Amino acid sequence: MTSPTFLGRVGSVAGSTISVRQAESVASGIAIIDGRSYRVAQVGTFVRIPQGYHDLYGVISEVGAQATPETLTDARQRGESWMTVQLVGEIVETSFERGISQYPGINDEVHLVTEQDLGRIYGVQDADQITIGRLAGAESIPVRIDLDRLVTRHSAVLGSTGSGKSTTISSLLRSICHSGGGERCRSARILLLDIHGEYGEALKSAAQVFRVNPSEDEQPLHIPYWALDTQTLLDFLMGPMSEAAYTGVLDKIQAAKLSVADGVAGIDVNALTINTPLPFSLKQLWADLVEPEHKTWADKERTNPALEEAGDAATLKLPRYQVPGTGSAAPYINQFGVLGIKRQLTQMRSRLLDRQYGFMLHPGEWEPNLEGKAAKDLPELLEAWFGHDKPITVLDLSGVPSQVLVRLIGGILNITYEAMFWGRSLPEGGRNRPELVVMEEAHRYLGKDSDNPARDMVQRIVKEGRKFGVGAMIVSQRPSEIDETILSQCGTLFALRLSNSADQAKVKATLPDSLMGLVNTLPVLRTGEALIMGEAARLPIRCRINLPPEGERPSSEDPQVSAAWAGARAQEDYERLAAAWRSQDPKWGQQTKQEKE
Missing domain, CATH: 3.40.50.300 (P-loop containing nucleotide triphosphate hydrolases)
Structure with missing residues (x-):
């Protein structure tokens, strides 16, 4: 008597791909086994090929005309249906293993995989497995992953x-x-x-x-910012610079990190690099770099600065010097420590003053003072x-x-x-x-x-x-x-x-x-x-x-357009909308309402 799980017989074998001639007895496409109905010859479903003491398992990847072997293109005229199956693993005794130790032979029987068979594959729950869902074709079988x-x-x-x-x-x-x-x-x-x-x-x-x-x-x-890659940080703060200017800025940063390195666990001052994650003050770095770019001198010996108003690192205030004279007239242009990065320092100051970058450039208790602490x-x-x-x-x-x-x-x-x-x-x-x-x-x-x-x-x-x-x-x-x-x-x-x-x-x-x-x-x-x-x-x-519980799902569902457009309009406040945009905080209006209440 033919088993109710019988699908057909192996027609050809090519590596891990086999062609299966479907039996006429399952031409209806539905099989009833132990009171449960199974769809036959569905792409993505499993098949079992008995091999004596163990079973081979495969997945159906193609069904119909495309699955017919090229040497049997006239088989369709004789009413035969074919399936292409990819071999994926085997059960030896009681344990399932990926990969195969032997290939099926021509005319070997091919059977439908039932829930009992799937239970043998997925039923063992090891300590390193977690359950994430159910099989689409057999809802009673849990899916576990390693x-x-x-x-x-x-x-x-x-x-x-x-x-x-x-x-x-x-x-x-x-x-x-x-x-x-x-x-x-x-x-x-x-x-x-x-x-x-x-x-x-x-x-x-x-x-x-x-x-x-x-x-x-x-x-x-x-x-x-001081925990990030220094090159990436400077690219964001200052943009492109000449190689000499870039080296000069890196030297300043390394010196700033060296000044706070003493006593820090794990730090060897002789092996410290610019990417060693140590705090340093960006404001002080800006002040140290901007001073030479704007400085002028009142005397030719360049010993007396022509300073009109001192700058302030804490508030990012620029120093003000007398404008350089024409020709050989005083004040004189500074020649010490100039890197030619006025434009880059202007961009750096702009970034430091921009509140939207505060989480990175002014990171709360992780922001160092001007001394780097x-x-x-x-x-x-x-x-x-x-x-x-x-x-x-x-x-x-x-x-x-x-x-x-x-x-x-x-x-x-x-x-x-x-x-x-x-x-x-x-x-x-x-x-x-x-x-x-x-x-x-x-x-x-x-x-x-x-x-x-x-x-x-x-x-x-x-x-x-x-x-x-x-x-x-x-x-x-x-x-x-x-x-x-x-x-x-x-x-x-x-x-x-x-x-x-x-x-x-x-x-x-x-x-x-x-x-x-x-x-x-x-x-x-x-x-x-x-x-x-x-x-x-x-x-x-x-x-x-498996779906998460209601109320614990990501806020990524589509808006209910028909319901929203059919309902009455709520009280609207576009000043609140603009404030949420400016604050970059979608909860701004909700928080303000709660504070008022």
């Missing part, structure tokens, strides 16, 4: 706008934090770069949120980000000006990586307490630009981070715009609905296990449904991601 491989081998979550990326990220992070009732990952350490401010409310129960304009339960976001130093910054009692740190960058976003993200990643790298042997370091860095809207700052500090740091993380406990999760709606080196290093892919052909091609080029045919299902995936492939998944699977 947490170790998810972090150390890096991952990417890719999907078009509206496909459910933000909800997927929120669900993944919650699944990690709540695994085993919150006990299995109680020492988790996750850093989330939130570009649009979507996750503060969604993850507030499991995260410490840092924001430029914080609310009551959030912390102010401060990213001290700060109330808080690097240890307090690292503890604030990585040492609090919650598993997730959300850096809300929605209030960060776009002009500085790429540089700032590069600086944040540099701080994170360097701390985990150099502390890798310590209890606080990356190997003893690994860090997962989740990068939302990655296409905005991980493109192919020639000068991109954020991309350079992420390339370093995906190439070397595994050894030092730093993992990356790249999240993007446009994978075709992301640097190829970065995407190729992501061992696990969560591919949500993708409709753009260029984006689909990017996913197809990085697919493991030669499952190219699955890309064809990307445009028709449901919202919140993903193809999960790669290192962290036992098999490439189509998964329904």
Whole structure:
């Protein structure tokens, strides 16, 4: 008697790809097994090929005319249907393993995979696995992924706008934090770069949120300029300079850091460089650089300055000197320490006075005084980000000006990586307490630009981070715009609905296990449904991601246009709207209303 799971027989074998001749008994497309109905010959579903003491498993990648072997093109005229199957793994005794130890033979039976079979594959819950959703074709089977491989081998979550990326990220992070009732990952350490401010409310129960304009339960976001890469900082503050001027500015910075280095743990003054993370005063640096550029002398010997009004570093007030005389007349032009950077210093002063850069250039208690002494130093910054009692740190960058976003993200990643790298042997370091860095809207700052500090740091993380406990999760709606080196290093892919052909091609080029045919299902995936492939998944699977609870989902849902336009207009105040824009704070109006009440 034919088994109810029987689909057909192997017709040809070419490496990991096999062609299967579908049996006439299942031509209806539906099979009823143990009271449950199964769709037959669906792209993305599994098949089982018995091989005596063990079973081979594969995924259907093509069905119909395209799946017909070229040598049997007339088979369609005889009413035969074909399927193309990609072999992905096998069960030997009771354990499932990726890869195959033998190939099927011609005319070997091919069977439909039932929930019982899937339970054998996914039913074993190891200590390093977390549950993230349910199988799309069998809702009773939980989908689990390997947490170790998810972090150390890096991952990417890719999907078009509206496909459910933000909800997927929120669900993944919650699944990690709540695994085993919150006990299995109680020492988790996750850093989330939130570009649009979507996750503060969604993850507030499991995260410490840092924001430029914080609310009551959030912390102010401060990213001290002196902890960033010095070259990146100077490019932002001053723009292009001649090599001689650039060297002169670096010498000033190194001297300023040397002046505060004595007694600082871990500092060797003989090995100190301009990138050693030590506080120094930008205001004093500006004052020291601007003085020679404006100075004139009352005598030829240049011993008596022609000063009319002294400058002030604290308030960034320019010194005023007498205008140089014509020809050989006094006052005389200064010739000492002049770098020819008046324009660059004007830009630097403008940046320092611009309030929108205050989180970086005037970072609260991390801002040094004119002598270079700060109330808080690097240890307090690292503890604030990585040492609090919650598993997730959300850096809300929605209030960060776009002009500085790429540089700032590069600086944040540099701080994170360097701390985990150099502390890798310590209890606080990356190997003893690994860090997962989740990068939302990655296409905005991980493109192919020639000068991109954020991309350079992420390339370093995906190439070397595994050894030092730093993992990356790249999240993007446009994978075709992301640097190829970065995407190729992501061992696990969560591919949500993708409709753009260029984006689909990017996913197809990085697919493991030669499952190219699955890309064809990307445009028709449901919202919140993903193809999960790669290192962290036992098999490439189509998964329904668990939804976070109501009220704990990212603030990225589409506005209800019909309901909003049909309702009565609320009382409007465009002065409040303008104030929110000027303050770069979308909550400004709400806070003002609460203060009045």
